Amino acid sequence: MSDKKKELKPNTYKFDTLSLHAGYQPHKNAGSRQVPIYQTTSYLFDDVDHAAALFNLERGGHIYSRISNPTVGVLEERVASLEGGTAALATSSGMSAIFLTIMTLCEAGDHLVVSSQLYGGTVNLFRLTLPKFGIQCTFVKPRDTEGFKKAIQKNTKGIFGELVGNPGNEIMNMPEIAKIAHDAGIPLMVDATYQTPYLCKPFEHGADIVIHSLTKWMAGHGSSMAGILVEGGKFDWMQNDKFPTMTKPYEGYHGLSFAEEFGPTAFTMKARAEGMRDFGPCLSPQNAWNVLQGIETLSVRMKKHCSNAEEMVKYLSNHESVAWVSHPSVPDHPDHELAKKLLPNGRGSMIAFGIKGGKDAGVAFINNVKLASHLANVGDTRTLVIHPASGTHSQMDEATLKFAGLSHDMIRLSVGIEDIDDIKNDFEIGFRAARKPRLVSNQ
Amino acid sequence: MKFKVNNNEVFASTGGRPFDKKKPLIIFVHGSGLTHMTWVLQTRYFAFHGYNALAVDLPGHGLSSGESLKSIEEMADWVNDVIDAVGHKEASLVGHSQGCLVTVECTSRYPEKIKTLSLMGGAGAIPMNPELLSLAENNDPKAVDLMMDWAHGPAGHFGGHPVPGLYHINTGTMLAKSRTIQNTLGVDFRACDNYKNGFDAAKKIKCPTLSILATDDKMCPVKEGKKLASLIDGSQVDIIDNCGHMMLLEEADRVLTVLKKFITTNYPPLSS
Ligand SMILES: Cc1ncc(COP(=O)(O)O)c(C=O)c1O
Numbered sequence: 001m002s003d004k005k006k007e008l009k010p011n012t013y014k015f016d017t018l019s020l021h022a023g024y025q026p027h028k029n030a031g032s033r034q035v036p037i038y039q040t041t042s043y044l045f046d047d048v049d050h051a052a053a054l055f056n057l058e059r060g061g062h063i064y065s066r067i068s069n070p071t072v073g074v075l076e077e078r079v080a081s082l083e084g085g086t087a088a089l090a091t092s093s094g095m096s097a098i099f100l101t102i103m104t105l106c107e108a109g110d111h112l113v114v115s116s117q118l119y120g121g122t123v124n125l126f127r128l129t130l131p132k133f134g135i136q137c138t139f140v141k142p143r144d145t146e147g148f149k150k151a152i153q154k155n156t157k158g159i160f161g162e163l164v165g166n167p168g169n170e171i172m173n174m175p176e177i178a179k180i181a182h183d184a185g186i187p188l189m190v191d192a193t194y195q196t197p198y199l200c201k202p203f204e205h206g207a208d209i210v211i212h213s214l215t216k217w218m219a220g221h222g223s224s225m226a227g228i229l230v231e232g233g234k235f236d237w238m239q240n241d242k243f244p245t246m247t248k249p250y251e252g253y254h255g256l257s258f259a260e261e262f263g264p265t266a267f268t269m270k271a272r273a274e275g276m277r278d279f280g281p282c283l284s285p286q287n288a289w290n291v292l293q294g295i296e297t298l299s300v301r302m303k304k305h306c307s308n309a310e311e312m313v314k315y316l317s318n319h320e321s322v323a324w325v326s327h328p329s330v331p332d333h334p335d336h337e338l339a340k341k342l343l344p345n346g347r348g349s350m351i352a353f354g355i356k357g358g359k360d361a362g363v364a365f366i367n368n369v370k371l372a373s374h375l376a377n378v379g380d381t382r383t384l385v386i387h388p389a390s391g392t393h394s395q396m397d398e399a400t401l402k403f404a405g406l407s408h409d410m411i412r413l414s415v416g417i418e419d420i421d422d423i424k425n426d427f428e429i430g431f432r433a434a435r436k437p438r439l440v441s442n443q
Numbered sequence: 444m445k446f447k448v449n450n451n452e453v454f455a456s457t458g459g460r461p462f463d464k465k466k467p468l469i470i471f472v473h474g475s476g477l478t479h480m481t482w483v484l485q486t487r488y489f490a491f492h493g494y495n496a497l498a499v500d501l502p503g504h505g506l507s508s509g510e511s512l513k514s515i516e517e518m519a520d521w522v523n524d525v526i527d528a529v530g531h532k533e534a535s536l537v538g539h540s541q542g543c544l545v546t547v548e549c550t551s552r553y554p555e556k557i558k559t560l561s562l563m564g565g566a567g568a569i570p571m572n573p574e575l576l577s578l579a580e581n582n583d584p585k586a587v588d589l590m591m592d593w594a595h596g597p598a599g600h601f602g603g604h605p606v607p608g609l610y611h612i613n614t615g616t617m618l619a620k621s622r623t624i625q626n627t628l629g630v631d632f633r634a635c636d637n638y639k640n641g642f643d644a645a646k647k648i649k650c651p652t653l654s655i656l657a658t659d660d661k662m663c664p665v666k667e668g669k670k671l672a673s674l675i676d677g678s679q680v681d682i683i684d685n686c687g688h689m690m691l692l693e694e695a696d697r698v699l700t701v702l703k704k705f706i707t708t709n710y711p712p713l714s715s
Contacts, residue, residue: 008589010585010591011592012588012591012612022601022602023603023610024601027685052491053488053491056459056487056491058488059484059488059605059696060484060604060606060609060696067607068608074602077602078602080610081612084613085613086609087610233614234620256459260456260506261483262483264614264617264621265609265614272607
């Protein structure tokens with residue numbers, strides 16, 4: 001055995017190592033072990049030739065922190081490396097990452113096919129704001145794979161969805177929907193905020209652009225707003241005439257053809273050169289640094305998030321005050337098998353459950369828990385709860401609420417990494433309070 | 444731009460400026476399994492400073508049609524055909540890795556046409572690891588993963604791309620996987636492995652020559668690059684610390700600075 005020739009194996013760094021090191025070279029930064037915070041707006045040019053070269057994208061480098069910043073750049077490379085992407089562009093929030101993605105891809109007169117189960121802010125963007133820019137969207141339920149195909153029109157420029165819909169936990173069949181997109185010559189964009197690359201790398205399942213609100217699990221600490229778009233590098237922009245601003249000499253950037261010059265990084269290059277220049281939702285270096293601190297422990301945290309979530313699923317499923325529990329780990333969840341395939345490292349820490357007693361019970365529960373925080377966020381290391389019908393989705397009318405997969409008794413739980421017994425004890429307090437109004441009204 | 448060589452359509456990036464017959468020509472030749480995009484941080488500069496910078500996709504690679512050429516000698520003749528096809532009488536050549544074998548061979552065959560030669564990560568011969576060669580010929584994506592591992596120095600493995608937001612290893616991987624691996628990398632590796640004429644060809648080269656080598660280059664180590672350079676009369680050598688085989692991206696700025704000085708001195712641009 002010992003004389004058997006050693007098999008060649010690539011020794012590129014793996015996930016946990018990349019979480020700590022990718023995108024940063026200490027020897028180019030005064031040996032500083034931690035990533036320095038480049039708290040600056042602008043960068044010296046060597047001479048006029050150097051200045052012109054930077055503006056013409058002849059050389060790499062920084063000009064002005066709205067376009068790029070060295071600290072933010074480390075974050076971008078780090079997330080690109082973790083996702084298996086070619087390039088990334090960080091933004092001031094998850095919403096600006098989504099907006100910038102769409103604005104880089106589309107122009108007035110274009111159309112998108114969009115999953116109907118999305119974060120409430122994203123629904124508003126697609127339903128009400130993008131039409132103001134002449135971009136129309138058709139919404140399709142995430143499980144209706146065929147529906148995505150049927151909704152594609154001549155002017156459709158992409159498909160957008162969240163892998164696990166929020167907050168109904170419906171999973172879109174990403175490999176199938178990617179195939180539908182690619183057969184139509186358009187890219188699939190996936191908001192993978194809830195998964196992080198630890199749970200799922202959408203590029204491995206056919207996605208072309210991945211978006212994160214880094215505000216959530218990626219950072220974990222709940223201290224900083226941030227977003228990012230990541231490019232897979234596989235999509236061939238030149239296969240058809242649908243994306244002239246990517247493939248033809250583009251007036252918007254000195255006659256540059258992004259696809260010809262930058263190939264697998266063309267989308268990010270355009271999003272930065274045009275989008276950051278014209279819209280400007282740049283991430284502050286301090287916030288980029290804060291997010292980097294979180295990413296260092298991403299896999300350790302995600303393991304605990306997922307194990308705590310599975311414990312909570314068991315606890316809630318057996319609880320007398322709970323009418324139903326939705327989480328992809330529940331065997332009778334309609335997407336249980338698909339979740340196993342797409343989320344092999346854990347099914348995430350978002351749980352939705354119905355509280356017996358409907359809306360009043362929900363309100364009582366939320367108002368009485370002490371450890372779980374009632375707030376409009378998800379993916380904090382601390383446990384968070386909200387009642388969507390009266391919180392995040394409160395601007396929606398009854399019909400839209402139903403279409404988004406919501407109900408009045410639904411509580412959305414983002415399981416933190418506290419001691420599991422403390423979370424359960426806290427929920428007991430909430431459930432006790434929730435049972436009271438029901439007892440009263442039943443008499 | 445697109446043009447025809449031997450009835451096949453060839454794609455070459457012109458670095459963001461239209462091709463202009465009056466300007467001197469520099470042809471950039473990529474390495475095994477790669478494309479014109481590896482040169483983006485050199486070509487755009489020359490294109491904006493008085494040259495036609497033509498980063499070609501070899502036949503069957505990137506955006507060029509046709510089948511991959513099977514030997515370094517054929518590729519060398521093809522580069523000469525490119526000069527004719529774009530209507531020029533002479534050119535400067537820049538090669539990376541396999542592109543060095545090609546440009547060395549081309550310069551030795553057409554000495555009257557080639558005005559300067561710049562070699563990055565070059566060697567007189569590039570014998571392939573048999574297992575890597577077999578993986579590439581069998582269309583195994585592991586061949587690309589191994590190449591990306593060996594092609595980047597320890598620093599490049601961490602990232603630190605000169606263009607903000609780009610990640611070296613994944614970008615290189617996507618370039619090398621953009622066409623069928625066995626038809627690009629597989630054919631190229633075999634051509635490198637078969638090529639034995641590098642040292643003899645080098646001895647015939649008389650034009651100004653520059654070699655840029657990198658201390659952490661595992662694919663064409665400094666020692667091999669120096670051996671090649673020592674056979675070329677008066678050739679200059681520049682060695683980059685802390686850098687691997689992908690120096691044209693890993694240390695793009697340094698490479699451009701050295702290349703700019705060498706080419707503008709020995710093959711001046713059309714002054715504007
Ligand atoms: C799935 C998802 N995408 C995007 C966003 C928007 O991100 P941000 O709040 O960072 O703008 C959120 C916010 O809750 C979200 O949950």
